[in-house]
Amino acid sequence: MQNHDVLHRELGKSGISASVVGLGTWAIGGWMWGGTDEAKSIAAIQASVDAGISLIDTAPAYGQGVAEEIVGKALVGRRDKVVLATKCGLVWHTQKGNHFFDYDGKPVHRYLGKDAIIYEVEQSLMRLKTDYIDHYITHWQDPTTPIAETMEALETLKQQGKIRSIGASNTSVPEIKDYIAAGTLDAVQEEYSMVKRDLEADIAPLCVENDVSILSYSSLALGLLSGKMGPDRQFSGDDQRKDNPRFSLSNREKVAQLMQAVSAIAEEHGATPAQTVIAWTLQQPGITFSLCGARDASQAEENAAAARLRLSQQDINAIEQAAQRHLVDLDS
């Protein structure tokens, strides 16, 4: 692999620069991933930072504070090395807003009212052991609160120095337009990978036009595109992949065929298939950062090194052809 000077990009208009590969900490929170191992999680976070990852993404919802607390512990003495992103808007301290799901039998609502945002930011700062958040993101959109009210709260937090930039996640085109009209939206965070490409049609061009970064999430399709998801892999506990049609045996076979083509390209670059998938993601129009989850130090190091891999147009065309051939009629 060659070392290109493309390891960092700007986060919207914020003036903040972050590593193109970001560490995601949903699995580190344990919830929907069959539990977590704190020591391995801390090792994954610290290995990421040591390998040059500066973008760390978390959320209160990841284990109702568990992921943020682990991130806080892992970053003691390393806080100044990272661009820390967390979220608001999935709440369990109030039942205002719109009921979304239950966690341990208790309701979680989508709520982005000013009162909740002011409350939530203090909780996150405490769990993360910091006095500022570099990138603060509305996690899911709340149909009961006008985006202008949400943005007013976020802009106030920015003026107070508690947050440094603003993001929105799981958005639609009209919602992005409302955010842009109401303040400075630096980034959106949306699911994007070789098996989930909806945003190419409308969100990506809108973001490019308005200088809004895109953080792709589930870039490895929850591990399906890691190159290590064989037919024998079983999932336990509350691991969301257990009943997810995306992980059906027929999908795994189709993806294995795609990964043969990806592996051939990976080998030419002295890279792994997962690194090639991440590099592909980062070279798609409009995608600024690629968030990848990692459960341990070795996954974290593998994913971090993908930032240095640069695919040729010929590589990208070959992957595109393989995707068109093998990813038809995927279960989803």
Ligand SMILES: NC(=O)c1ccc[n+]([C@@H]2O[C@H](COP(=O)([O-])OP(=O)(O)OC[C@H]3O[C@@H](n4cnc5c(N)ncnc54)[C@H](OP(=O)(O)O)[C@@H]3O)[C@@H](O)[C@H]2O)c1
């Ligand atoms: N805004 C939102 O609503 C939202 C939604 C989803 C995710 N996100 C963010 O985006 C981040 C990334 O997405 P994600 O975690 O959902 O999915 P992902 O990055 O596609 O997959 C992560 C999982 O894949 C496996 N994996 C990762 N790297 C690997 C490697 N090098 N080799 C083998 N297996 C590997 C690990 O699981 P196993 O080892 O268990 O197989 C890991 O937990 C999240 O952590 C979160 O920060 C945000």
